[in-house]
Amino acid sequence: MGVITIHFLFNLTLLTILFFAFFLLSKRVGSIHIHKRTGLLYFVLSLILCSLFSYPIQSEYVLDLRIIPFLLGGLYLRLSPILGFLVIFFRAFHGIDLGFFIAIAFYSVFSFFIWRISPWFLKLTSTTRILFSTGITLLLSVGILLTIALNTVSADQLLDIIIAYVVVPPLGVALLSSLIEIREKNQQLQQQLIIEEKLAAVEQMGAAISHEIRNPLTTAIGFIDLLDQVYLDNNRRTKYLSIIKNELDSAEGIIQDYLTFSKPVVESVEELDIQEELTHILKLLHPLANYHSVKVSTDFSTYGTIQGDKSKFHQCFINIMRNSIESMSYGGALLIKTVATQNKIIISIQDTGTGLNKEQIQRIGEPHYSTKGPQGTGLSMMVSYSILRAMRARIEVQSEIGKGTTFQFHFKINKT
Template identity: 80%
Template sequence: MRFSPILGFLVIFFRAFHGIDVGFFIAVAFYSVFSFFIWYISPWFLKLTSNIRILFSTGITLLISIGILFTLALNIVSPDQLLDMFIAYVVVPPLGVAMLSYVIEVREKIQQLQQQLIIEEKLAAVEQMGAAISHEIRNPLTTAIGFIELLDQGSLDKDKRTKYLSIIKDELDSAESIIQDYLTFSKPIIESTEELDIQKELTHIIKLLQPLANYHSVKVTTDFSSNGMIQGDQSKFHQCFINIIKSSIESMLQGGTLVIKTTATQSKIIIAIQDKETVLSNEQINRLGEPHYSTKGPTGTGLNMMVAYSILRAMRGTIEVQSEIGKGTISQFHFKLHKTKVQKR
């Protein structure tokens, strides 16, 4: 209805091809007035309910059809022609408009339901995220509050007071880090774009995480048979794969081997991370003095992994995960290849 003046102009334009006669000037007068009238009442029309809009459109079409039929009937003598004109102008146009109006209204309802469903899904995700963030933040804050209460004791010596203050600072830093991770997950911002050497960046990340791998009895092996450059934010790339590799190491409670390899095609480079957890026998578990349980999932758990995948999407990367018995979990991260780097042998 908002474009009715344009549609009225098009009707007049195409009517001109049939000749500039009395009918043409009647069409100019009628469609000029009618199109601007429809445009004027469009705000009111859009506020009506769906059924009323269908009835209104059909009623207007019926009135116009009766007017056209009455005008043409003045020049028609044969009753047979009058019946045909009645069906053509009074029955067909209102029926067609009613059907089109119904289809349009149904389509609008479907779009509204889809939008409402998307909003509800987003609200549900926000609620779940809020619950997770609340749980993550509560732990360090509870610890900090406990040590603050201990500081109220006047009998504390200087060393204990200093130690407690250090613990409080660490816990508050942990809470701040969780909040920062949440902000990164909500809207990862790629602050700068530069060329990243995949082999160089992964080697740096592995060196940072080597102490953690040693602590968990995880051997990290690499196979950088293919190397290349991608475009992205170096700090975000580091944060992404530190979270992913750290999660893989920590999930192997019984130790094992973590294999990181790269392969390249003509258009993309693939980083594959495969974890092979060591399976201990009952005798070995008993020798350790306590049972070990694995809580690892194929895509990792926790806010850190959600942040990692959020950064991955922001860098236009994709992920494929495969889990096979005896082979562990293989996660493949696909990035658009910027250019191939020739390796020196």
């Protein structure tokens, strides 16, 4: 294996490690299409790495793997004009020579071409995208190879260049595009799990909420009957109409909360007021708590904010509190408490349910496990734990059989 090939393989290894650092190890990043600025930063850093680990031959040609980040960033994120400019800019540091002007001509034309075909490319299937990006890289590598071969290069060096350019760039594009597709599929699967679990929660809460809505509607109907059948003076009629309005407003509020929770998941990071969000969640879960004869109490001694996605935050704590409520089949108590330190906010959820043993505590958050018993699917806790890890929350669970369970969630406080 020649020097240039080894040089290219080492550069490709660095690009792969950088990709893992940006998109696979960091769960907060999610889809590269959602976090386009993060994707741009990755491809810019990749171009810098390729420029630093370039291999000059003769005086006018510099060999590197710049085509990999340029092509992937252009096809997946439609960043080819920016990346093309940066490629030319970094090439200038190696000298204003014939190779520099060839780079200007090539990347100016090819940047526009990649920018135009990117929307079409994204409509292809995952496998087709990998094959297309790998194939076009191979064609470009052969074209660059022919350009170099037309110039005087020694036979030994030419063989090394052929192996390096025909094998390494297509291999790199195939590898990184496959990793991108895997990351996208995992993100879509996670989103689908959250939506399915939300639909399951909506279905389970339906009976309790329908009971809660029936009470104000029954009251309103009764007063309407009185207004229709009995002669009333104006003062009493006004009083009855006010009661009817209040009861209908109460029913509308319950329905509105229910519909808000049923909305599709929207991924956006924003500032969340802990007390406000927990109060909203408890208001939504109030019918379910009444249905199971569970007394809910709060101790909000902390006022603070964290960074996160509001919809997913609601989804997470509704799942956890719902499991706690349903674990208390014959009534019980649920305490929601907040405590703050200098750097973090702790949310504590304590129930008086059946409790968990050590093995069950260790398995919380795994697929096909549920705190409600062997019949559960465990999707709710798995989704909740996934959301909490994405928000970089630390989770502590304390439980004892027959005495209930306490969950503690440590969030980094948002200092503003």
